[in-house]
Amino acid sequence: MTDAFVAIEGDRVIEARARSPGTTRGELVFTTAYTGYEESLTDPSYEEQLLTFSYPLIGNYGVRKERFESDRVHPRGVLAREMTEDVASWLHEEDVPAIDHLDTRDIVTEIRDEGAMRAGIAAGPDATREDALEQLDQCEHMSDHTEIGAQVSVDGPTVHNEAGDGPRVALVDCGAKGSIIDSLVERDATVYALPYNASVADVESVDPDVLFISNGPGDPENFEQAGEVVDALVGDVPLAGICLGQQVVANALGGRTEKMEFGHRGVNQPVRDLRSGQVVMTTQNHGYTVADPGDTLEVTQVNVNDDTPEGLDNDDLDIITRQYHPEANPGPHDSLSFFDDVVAMADD
Numbered sequence: 216m217t218d219a220f221v222a223i224e225g226d227r228v229i230e231a232r233a234r235s236p237g238t239t240r241g242e243l244v245f246t247t248a249y250t251g252y253e254e255s256l257t258d259p260s261y262e263e264q265l266l267t268f269s270y271p272l273i274g275n276y277g278v279r280k281e282r283f284e285s286d287r288v289h290p291r292g293v294l295a296r297e298m299t300e301d302v303a304s305w306l307h308e309e310d311v312p313a314i315d316h317l318d319t320r321d322i323v324t325e326i327r328d329e330g331a332m333r334a335g336i337a338a339g340p341d342a343t344r345e346d347a348l349e350q351l352d353q354c355e356h357m358s359d360h361t362e363i364g365a366q367v368s369v370d371g372p373t374v375h376n377e378a379g380d381g382p383r384v385a386l387v388d389c390g391a392k393g394s395i396i397d398s399l400v401e402r403d404a405t406v407y408a409l410p411y412n413a414s415v416a417d418v419e420s421v422d423p424d425v426l427f428i429s430n431g432p433g434d435p436e437n438f439e440q441a442g443e444v445v446d447a448l449v450g451d452v453p454l455a456g457i458c459l460g461q462q463v464v465a466n467a468l469g470g471r472t473e474k475m476e477f478g479h480r481g482v483n484q485p486v487r488d489l490r491s492g493q494v495v496m497t498t499q500n501h502g503y504t505v506a507d508p509g510d511t512l513e514v515t516q517v518n519v520n521d522d523t524p525e526g527l528d529n530d531d532l533d534i535i536t537r538q539y540h541p542e543a544n545p546g547p548h549d550s551l552s553f554f555d556d557v558v559a560m561a562d563d
């Protein structure tokens with residue numbers, strides 16, 4: 216049954232089946248992850264995007280809140296070859312349009328050839344091609360979402376594990392995944408999650424042993440205030456970052472980020488550590504990359520597939536950032552020791 220349409224750049228329209236009705240638009244991206252749909256759908260870094268699963272069956276082990284990375288679904292729309300009723304009804308409850316019975320291999324090939332692109336979706340009994348095309352027409356580019364931090368950050372300071380014996384972590388929450396906070400708390404850190412636009416004084420007021428910039432959605436250049444905090448505190452406080460966090464740190468310290476053609480999204484991205492030679496499998500979800508690390512940061516890890524920087528460090532200044540997701544939700548646990556390194560750096 217055709218009761219859904221996706222319009223992609225070039226005004227091509229693809230037919231599908233509606234699983235959760237509505238109209239929506241966003242940057243069309245794909246993940247190659249074959250498990251972890253609950254974690255991906257609740258990952259705040261997918262805010263404003265339309266997420267295509269390249270793995271053909273999504274939902275085959277149900278939907279459980281314990282696996283969520285935040286309290287809501289973040290992609291603006293979801294595309295799959297086949298979606299179970301569990302996932303479809305969850306997305307319906309969350310008011311996120313979703314479609315299946317379309318050729319997701321075709322979509323993935325299109326994105327790989329043309330790059331991440333703007334798209335519009337219309338799904339439901341009254342949906343038309345024109346509705347999908349109109350959504351596409353109104354769709355913005357990722358970099359236009361200048362206030363995206365406000366959509367995903369905490370409203371005010373939030374403390375986790377206040378009685379902890381470990382280091383005090385000031386986490387600039389640009390849309391932090393829950394498992395990043397959990398990974399720090401498991402190491403007995405006290406985590407002070409602060410709004411994405413926290414001032415230097417806000418961060419100093421929690422007297423941190425380490426400053427941590429979280430993952431987050433959109434263009435890292437739209438997180439200028441987090442960069443100002445990094446610039447003000449570098450050298451005084453150890454510094455860590457994951458994904459958007461790495462990008463913000465690089466931009467603040469004389470480097471430069473750029474948009475990738477279609478990004479890295481999946482759970483089997485190989486990363487080589489240039490110091491040890493070791494390769495680990497990692498989880499990734501990013502569409503921007505550090506094109507120039509600047510003079511302060513050393514590239515210590517690279518992506519085996521395309522040589523993009525995966526780890527930036529400065530041992531003298533106590534800086535450690537990763538482009539991939541060591542918290543491993545979903546995905547391989549190979550790089551979980553990153554959090555031990557962060558805690559050790561803070562304890563020094």
Ligand SMILES: NC(=O)CC[C@H](N)C(=O)O
Nearest residue numbers: 430431433458459502503
């Ligand atoms: N997961 C993230 O933190 C993503 C970072 C940034 N929004 C990007 O797409 O590159």
